[in-house]
Amino acid sequence: MSKKKLIVVVLIAVLVGAFLLLGGPEVLTLENLKQHQAQLDQWIADNLLLAVSGYALVYVVVTALSLPGATVMTLAGGAFFGNLVGLLTVSLASTLGATLAFLVARFLLRDTLKRKYAKTVRRIDEGIEKDGAFYLATLRLVPVFPFFLINLAMGLTAMKLRTYALVSWLGMLPGTFVYVNAGTQLAGVSSLGDVVSADLLLSFALLGLFPLIAKFVVDFIRRRRVYRGFSKPSSFDYNLLVIGGGSAGLVSAYIAAAVKAKVVLIERNRMGGDCLNTGCVPSKALIKSAKAADTMRHADRYGLDAVPVSGSFANIMGRVKRIIEKVEPHDSPERYRSLGVDCIAGSAAFISPWEVEVTHNDGGRERLTARSIIVATGGRPFVPPIPGLEQMEPLTSENLWSLQEQPERLLVIGGGPIGCELSQAFARLGTRVTQVETGDRILVKEDADVSELLMERFRDEGIDLRLNHRAVEFAEDNGEKVAWCEHNDERVAIPFDRVLIAVGRAGNTEGLDLETLGIEPRANGTVPVADDLSMRYPNIFACGDVAGPYQFTHAAAHQAWYAAVNGLFGQFRRFRVDYRVLPWVTFTSPEVARVGLSEDEAREQGVDYEVTRYDLDDLDRAIAEDEDHGFIKVLTVPGKDRILGAVVAGTHGGEILAEFTLAMKHGIGLNKILGTIHPYPTWNESAKFAAGGWKRAHAPEGVLAWLARFHRWRLGGGQSERSRRKQGESVT
Incomplete structure (x- = not known):
């Protein structure tokens, strides 16, 4: 703890101690207030300014330190100063005190939380930035939530100070008025229950719903405003229209067809997109040919004669083409039509949020309408503007x-x-x-x-x-x-x-006429999307490379589920896309496969972690195949087996990583991996050995020492014949 924080903690402790020693809890009671009201009334009348100032100062201290008695002091404000002065004094003092409590919590605890729980804090801050004022107003309007907890909890977020102070002041006004007004009739108040009846609490609860209702209304108005100038069709040709037949578009269309929606898929080039035609499939085919050449060239590693590699590059590229053709039926228009998807060879341009003009590859044109539209037009390699390139x-x-x-x-x-x-x-x-x-x-x-x-x-x-x-x-x-x-x-x-x-890579948005909808792509061509993958309009979505931020085939398919489900059922419930457990692989030799945090990312985000490393030169299967190089590195929560991230740099890294990905997705720790039987000798044994490394590093040394004594005791109190014999041999 820093010196400044220590000073604040000591000061708080001193003030709280003084409050307790001076009998604060006994003084700030309803009975004591009623008993001394008459004595104080005359003095206050003669010293009104001093009384109001002193009262406000004490109120600020009580609320800032979250001390008991704020309710009684609010009643006292009405009893001693009347409705107008009492309400003004209490509302300002309570807001100032709450703001001080907010600042103290932020100063003492927020940095620590950001270091230990960076991702969680970041998600909370994102929510607070978006809807924090609504949440705070709801909490302030419902008296069942202790205000001191609200002060401390909000101090741990990134809410702006002025927002917190203003919303708190407005949100506490109704409750403050009720208590101050009750204080003006203090003689008739025998308990706090007389102030806040069940009916009044219900009224406050309904009032607390107002910000949520207001949020719904604001969102509704915002949606109506964004659609202003466009005429919504009275009927639609399709439930879902998908632009782009790559990984994201194909999965979106497949999901829609699976739930019996009427869906159309528009693709101007070849179905399958980059992954099938220019990306994953051809590159992995080329990499396999290259690996075969490397194996032949270094056959002496396996006790064979090394073979000089020669061959036709055209033949290699011919093999790549044949593999594309072999995979192609999986993504073909014929297959998707058999699933219930209308497939159109052509391009699409927006006319309105519900209508596109389709230009067929044969030159024909038509207009199609859909309740929801998904843009899945993919990406292309970025070529920098270098002179002469x-x-x-x-x-x-x-x-x-x-x-x-x-x-x-x-x-x-x-x-x-x-x-x-x-x-x-x-x-x-x-x-x-x-x-x-x-x-x-x-x-x-x-x-x-x-x-x-x-x-x-x-x-x-x-x-x-x-x-x-x-x-x-x-x-x-x-x-x-x-x-x-x-x-x-x-x-x-x-x-x-x-x-x-x-x-x-850059996103493909040319020809879509997004400017018609007021949507402006980013500098790299990708389009801005919300958490539910909608872009500006609640019924228009984007997924895959054109949306980013991850440009992987499996990420595109992952996003496609959210886009399709939100597009078809978003009026009932919308899902926020979840990237928490997203693996990826670089298919070099050795492969580099990762899921979750790397060490660099953990340090940048202030996340505490431990590292367990297992070198693959210790794995029997790797040794047998002369691939004994590389390592596995697992990041875990300090002292726990919960996985924060894993990287496998070695042969079959992508396959080995799958076990760690599954574990992270379903909350399985390294202990469970260690307790799972892995067949011998396999590459996936390495995951178990990595888990074993973590277990050894966290072995209970004290318990093991006692177990060693226990086992020695179990051997018997005397010296065994074998021990005596060995001792005699050493002497000889």
Whole structure:
């Protein structure tokens, strides 16, 4: 505890102690007030200003320190000063006292809570920022909630001071008036129950609902206002209209069809989106071919003769194409039509919040209406505006798959997951790869030890890593393509044959006419969405890459459930999208798989944690397959086995991570993983061994020491024959 906080705590303790020693609880009672009312009335009449000031000061101290007696003092305000002066004095003093209590709680406790429960505090602050005034007004208007608890609880949030003070003052006025008015008739008050009857409490409770009712009305007005200028159709062609046939759009349409809604899916290119055609499927097919080449080249690891790798790059790309065609029926229009989805090949543009104009790929046009619309138009690779880059005909994760000739020298710009996966794949296929990254390591969203493990592997495999390099210009020099990079205030030339850009993605919103609806995309093309994935209009939603913030296929599918359910049933209940347990994998070798917090994120968010690490070079299955490298790292709550995050950097990392993801989702701790039978020898035993590492680190040393004594005692009091024999041998 800091010196300032200690001083405040000591001061509070002194004031509370003085209150108790001076008999405060006995003085501030209804009986004592009635007994001395007559004696005080005359003195107050002669010293009104002094009396009001002293009374207000005591009231502030009582409420600021959350001491008992505030109710009696409110009655006294009416008894001694009348309705007008009493109400004014009590309302101001109570507000000032409550505000001081609010500030003290914030000063003493909020920083500690933010450090220990950063995520929870952040979610509460987000709710307070949005609806805090309504919540506070409701609590203030219902007397059954102790005001001192409200003061302390609100002090732990990020509510603005002026908002707290103003809403508290207004919210406490009705109750303050009732008590002050009762105080003017003090002779008729024999107990506090005479002041607050059951009927009055019910009236206050109904009054307390007013902010909630007001919130509903405000939301209703807001919805009506946002739709102003548009005419809602009297009937609709569809319950749900989905724009985009990638992962998010397909899942949205599937869910709607499954609950028997009438749904239409509009896709202008190929169904399956990036994942099937230019992303997950083709990249993993290429990575598999590259891994096969690496295995052949290093067959001596397995007691075989190493094989020089040669082959046609065109054949490899042909295999990639065949795999796409094999998966394609899963996402085909024919399959979705069989599920009850109307599929249209074309593009859509908004006319109103309920209507779009569809331009078919064959040139036809029509207008369609729907109660709810989901925008799932995906994303595309972002190509930075670097001078000369366009003339280099850059490759991206989108157009790479049309490549038929293998580049001899490939320059990869970007050290994120896509850049790393493709750098390693091409290097293993025999291309000389140079990877440029502006930062001091690749995979900057992972911890430094994860990046270091992968960078060491890349260098071993011949990838030329250029860290702290920023590409600033592309040009041709004597017939050779050159990238000019800034590095330590110097310009460095990197020659190449083809360049691959992998520096991020941008959302696809062109042609949607979002400006018609007053929706403005962000700088990266993604659209702003609320917690329920609606964007500006309660019946228009976005999910997948076009919405962000996570641009993964499984994240798009996850969002799609929320968008579809909210779009179909949002008038009854809306669900806020939940990202708390979202795993992801970078499919390099070794794989990098993570769920939850990394160490860097935990430190940044002020979350206390412990780390358990298990090195995969200890795993029998890894040793048998000559893949004994990498590690598992699990973050847990200090002293507990609850998982905050896990990363697996090693072979089959994505599969191993699934166990930790399941555990986090359903609140299963490391003890339960340790107590689960894992078949031997498997890669997933590593999860059990990591849990065992946590258990050993938290072994009850005191109990184990007593158990050791117990077992020695169980051996018997005398010396065993074996012990005597060993002792004789040592002497000899």
